[in-house]
Amino acid sequence: MIGYTLRRLGYGAVVMLLVTVFVFVVMRLVPGDAVSLQLQDTGVSRAEADALRAEFGLDAPVWAQLWDWLGNAARGDLGVSFYSGEPVVEMFLARVPVTVQLGLLAMLVGSLLGIALGVVAAVTRGSAVDGAMRLFAVAFLSVPNFVVALLVLTMLALWFAWSPPIVYAGPGEDFAGWAQQIAIPVLALGTGGMAAVARLTRSSMLESLGSDYIRTVRAKGVRERTVVVKHALRNSTIAVLTLLGLELATVLGGTVIIEQMFALPGTGQLIYQAVLDRDYPVVVACTIFYAGLFVITIILLDLLYALVDPRIRTGRALS
């Protein structure tokens, strides 16, 4: 088990290195740089622009820039923003809490509601409730999360002349304000996951409920509620866990647009602006964060499988 975990961590590190190098190089191949953007409309000369480029180290060949960057990164220095001059690690850490709150709450809402809906639909298979749930799921799977957010925002404003507070305050400062501000983004980010989880839970629950061991459990006279929750649901969880891992990517991707829409000062907003501004150090730092989070989640999920399903645990232990 420990060897397995270490191996997974090693793969994860390689993936992160590749992703970082890829983004580092590709960002520099996209036309336009921070210098052109900063000096836009100022009327300065080409020589001045080149001087600023040299200051940022953008005049060196890409491989040389990469080499320098890797050297500094190994010492824990990810550089400073081309715009504010702040160290990117600080900029980034200041914005992590918002995105983590948003991501975790969205995942939580999505998975809890999704599992509940899925179970209800499976148990009432073929009924109107089941039909409604399936329609609902297809609808939310097909509509992008920012459209959901836009619709909710617009309808609330039109019908009730209400909109969330516009100035972000953390949950510690102003809980009510925070809750109002983060509710629509969480719902919007959570619905896609919810729909996917509900569908998957329903189908794997149906498979479990129709299996021989459930028939055996029922034959023993166990209460239906125990049958559903303890026996069928637990065995359906593996597939759902895998899906949740993939959903995390969707949720994190979604934060980029949603944070921008709702003026939430998180990493999604940071990376969005940094890409438009060609602020390479910030883009690369954000990439490392997103890739790292994803890699770690996948590893955690692998470990969770083992906890949920003893067959995986013993299988790995034997090999």
Next chain:
Amino acid sequence: MNLSWKRRRTLLGAALAAALTLSACGSGGGGDDGKAAPAGRPQAGGTLVLQLPSEVTRGLNPLTSSDPTLMGLLSGTVYSKLVDVKTGPDTRSLEIVPDLAESWEISKDGLTYTFKLRDDVRWHDIPPVNGRPFTSDDVVATFEGLKKATMVHQWMIEPVRVIEAPDEHTVVFKLKRPYSPLLDYLAYHFNMILPREGVEGEFDLKTKAIGTGPFMLDRHTPDVEWVLKKNPDYFIPGRPYLDEIRRPIMTDIAAVTAALRSGRVDVGTTSDVNVAKQLESKGFQVSETPGAPVSIYINPKVEPFDDVRVRQAVVRAVDWAGMGENIRGRYNLTSMLRPDITPAALPREEVMRLRPYDPQGAKALLAQAGLPNGFTTKLMVQRVDDEDVREAQWIQDDLAKIGVKMEIEMVDPGTGIERRRNHDFAMAKALRGVHLPDQVWRDFEPQSLENYTQVDDAELNRLLERSRAELDEDKRNEIYRQMQVRMETQIVQAVYPIQKFDYSISRDRVRDLWPSPIYQGRRLADVWLSDS
């Protein structure tokens, strides 16, 4: 001719106001320009919530950054300028009015500008400046700082040889050669007057702003909001009316619209005429602010645009007025210069005569150029708003009618700027963020970084030199008109076919918020909130 520029401008402005209103008749709806606020006596107090479309990204120092967001936040609010541009219900053209300078004189040879400064101005009461009186020494320090600066707008005062302060309330600019645009540039939002302590590094201008303006910088939450509060010692008695201005950073127009409806935001801006119309019907005040020109570049280094007839054909094949009316709603049909800034801008009829919508004529021009069946080309479109995309499609459709198959290539602003500067396009479309006539022409000087289509026209260069040396405003405007005609008929490498408008939407309680052609925050000193 020691006549004050101010007076001359007023006269001209009045004379041209009527003509300009007529020339701006391409309105497709919306409200009246500069809609008058309902009657009522201004009252003091309250907090105005005014959307800020993006975060200030490079610090607050105007000697190291010319970020438009920075200008929108500090110019005219926290910092004053020597002179300013007028705003108000009847303003139709750029009119220079006093700010820190109460009057000025220009010598006959145009080489000496003498500014008489107000003697009742104090800096904000913030350490280390601590509310000391503002003097001519601060003006000297600011412009000396600017001369030493790099990568900002120091070129605006390049012809200034020396700035002297004969006494505490007089500043004299001595020039190397006559330079007629100087006063316009001094009124421009970049040229805020800074305290000597800041220029000399006693405090960091990048993080702290101490000015003489109607508002003081109070606090900032990164990526969330900026807050300005009233300067109790502002030099104009009774101003500002507002106690506080909050500038929440909001990028998304749907979120702004929702916040306007719910009353969380007082003023927001959009370029979408439909959003503006919809909110106007719901009782919001909509004021139409003249915006940037839509700019079209045609690269003569790419075939078949090396032939001027092909370039002429392309600009005549497009129904620019129809485009403006259908896509922008409110627009001005323009040549190179902005009618809201200068009376030298060619009026609508003149533009239509020089650049008629004439598909038949365009076809004939193509045939003369040996391309009777048209050709295939590409338009690189810098996308900021949806309108940019719809305009590109409009151009595409019109060109198809004369057999030109144009492919649209969408790029983000970063890519757009880079490729335009590297002349890497056949046709390009953007929005050029320049205001003053001299600033517009500066793009087309041969060595300019923004000379995207490499215009190098001896006659145009000669006219530009003449305009800078011409101190008589009427004669200077006449030169600008000749330059526009030359661009439209002979050069045809850049056309600014229409000027777009932005829509500033405010809640009913916001009064006396007048549009300004440049980033002009001093107008906020006149804004007040009614109870209703």
